Amino acid sequence: MKNVSVDNVDHVDRAVLPIGTDYASGQVLDWHRHRRAQFLYGATGVMVVDTPEGTWTVPPERAVLIPATARHRVRMLGVSTRSLYIEPDAVPWWPATCMVVDVPPLLRELLLAAVEFEADYSLSGREGCVVALLLHEIAARTPLPFHVAIPAAPDLAALCRAYLAAPDAGVTNAAWAARTAMSERAFTRRFRTETGESPAVWRTRARLLAAVPLLRTASVTEVSGHLGYASPAALTAAFTRAFGMPPSRFTTSHRDGGPGADRHA
Structure with a gap:
């Protein structure tokens, strides 16, 4: 059907x-x-x-x-x-x-x-x-491993969903803690309890997940700059550690069999 x-x-x-x-x-x-x-x-x-x-x-x-x-x-x-x-x-x-x-x-x-x-x-x-x-x-x-947890607490969930919509490499634990009127230490402990990860680890994975849809229409170089990575190599290393494959696997040129595509993938 x-x-x-x-x-x-x-x-x-x-x-x-x-x-x-x-x-x-x-x-x-x-x-x-x-x-x-x-x-x-x-x-x-x-x-x-x-x-x-x-x-x-x-x-x-x-x-x-x-x-x-x-x-x-x-x-x-x-x-x-x-x-x-x-x-x-x-x-x-x-x-x-x-x-x-x-x-x-x-x-x-x-x-x-x-x-x-x-x-x-x-x-x-x-x-x-x-x-x-x-x-x-x-x-x-x-x-x-293409997912991140969302906390049950509404204030933490709002922070996470806002970050997923616009990942920003400049966000810090201190900034998130201030938005929830908590000390950085208390915020980090609470966030880890809700998600099983520290806020910094969570944001890193969220930024890497944001790369996947961007790679439909942009190169690894363009995506690395957009997401605040120092270089395409830095994005490639972090992406490969997290997901077991390089970001180039998801570019249009790879799927179309263009230069650098792994035809046996």
Whole structure:
């Protein structure tokens, strides 16, 4: 199925409903929830998924697992998706929070095939086998570290969401502490309790996540300057430490097979 609202087919007696959807660049799917769990794959572009608990950045050709009934918002940046909406009882192993995962070639091809099915596809033969194999492949995925936690406390959450919207290398713990009328030491302790990370470590990861959508249209050099890194090499080193791959993997030239692209990635 293509460009169909899940609400229009949610009643169909199938544990898995595959749907492909094309979105305008910059389109935001405001806060909502689905009765079913969702496997959301971005065949193109970058997605940013917010929940009250955190923010997940989904690079090109990756996917995010969204739990059933989880309240979330998605910002689409040049995205064409291939989604699976799955009855919770069919996936008791589904994670309790969102999770970004890699999508290897077999899983990608299965998704591309499945979105051509009708809502009431046959459970026997090829279509049923494709859907069954999809669930096996998704169950084998492991999480990628493309997320930051959002504190439950409203004042800390506001600081974090504002920083995600406009990362600034010049922000300090002292500045954040002043905005919450706390000492720097007390603020840092409270922030670590809420997120599991120090404010400085959290901001570093948030800045690196901000690089992912920027790399759609800008070079590593341009992105490093925009985010306040001393050099492209500094951004590359920090990005590779955090995510296990260099930022050049997400540039348009790499995906198009241009100069420097790793054709075997």
